[in-house]
Amino acid sequence: MALPLSASWTDALDDYALDLRAANRTPATIRARREQLQHLARRIGVGPWEVTADALLIFVGSQEWMQETRRNRYACFREFWRWGKRTGRIKHNPAKRLPRVNASAPNPDPVPEHVYVESMRRADDRTSLIMRLAHDAGLRRGEIAQIHSDDLRPDLLGWSLLVHGKGRKLRIVPLTPRLALDLRALPEGFAFPGAIDGHLSPRRVYELVDDVMPNPWTLHNLRHSFATNAHEASNGDVLTLRNLMGHASADTTGRYVRLSDARGRSVVYAAAGLAPPERPAAHLVAV
Structure with a gap:
């Protein structure tokens, strides 16, 4: 059961947010950290500096989080209590005993074309534009939220x-x-x-798309669609795709790309010395 946020947690989160701002962390990161810690604070039953390692393990063990969500929450908890220890608010870091959670295995999951088309029909003009920015330009929800007219740039092409x-x-x-x-x-x-x-929150951007797309498809899956289609159209140019998607590593980009059946079949045919099969003129990716 969720409890009211105590004064000790409120003070701690305000001070922590100030530290994050001083470290030049983005408003989106600060907001996300605060929300993650508030979720814990309303359920743990004690103040931030009374949380024990055992209590924290019991709490996280009771949560039915997806693997990446769990990994992200643990990182948040470790960072928060490291700050608390560094600033003399606590002697022992209760998050130090949290187990390591490996990154989830790559599972690129682009939205099937018919699902995208039907969802676009249900969307209003604002939501359809949001969907196209993810599907046709590969933008994240936080990036879509911040688009400003000053960000448009003409060039020769x-x-x-x-x-x-x-x-x-x-x-x-x-x-x-x-x-x-x-x-x-x-x-x-x-x-x-x-x-x-001055603009929609990333969460609201996500929710608008979630209202018109059927489960399990989300705005993030539209980014998978962009990566998969762009990878296929560029004959596997991962370096260009990495830059377009804003990834630091090409390995991260690869997690978004589902190789098409046609590409895999062409490789098998080529290895056997055969000409590649003719490809259908339909959508670039069969999903």
Whole structure:
């Protein structure tokens, strides 16, 4: 059962957020850390500096989290109590005994084309534009939320978008003519105005898409679609795709790409000295 947030937790989270801001962490990261710790605080039953290693293990063991969610929460808890120990608020870090959680195995899962088309039909203009920015440009929800008219850039070949990525990293992503036209047609300012920092929150961006897409498909799966389609269209140019998606490592990019049946069959045929089979003229990726 969720409990009210105690004064000791409120003070601790305010001080921790101040430390994160001083370390130049992004507002999205600070907001996410606060939400993760608030979820714990309302269920653990004691203040932040009374939490024991055993109590924390009992709490995390009772949560039915997905593997990546669990991995992310553990990282948050370790960082929070390391800060508490460093600043003299606690003598022993209760998160030190949390087990290591390996990254989940790659499971690229692009949205089937018919699901995307049907979802677009159910979406209003704002939500369909959000979906296209993920499907056709590979943007994350936090990057979509922050799009501003000042981020549109003309060049010799068309229009591109200055994307505000994770960790304040910037990158340029070329836009399709239709995406560029629709973004330029919006009023000046944020493309998706909202109450938080002047634009929609990343969570709200996610929720809008979740309302029109059937389970288990999400906005993040549309980013998988972009990666898979772009990889196929570029004949496997992972380095270009890595830059477009804002990844530090090509290994991370590879986790988003589902190799098409046609590509795998072509490799097998080539190894046997045979000509590759003719490919259908339909959508680039059969999912």
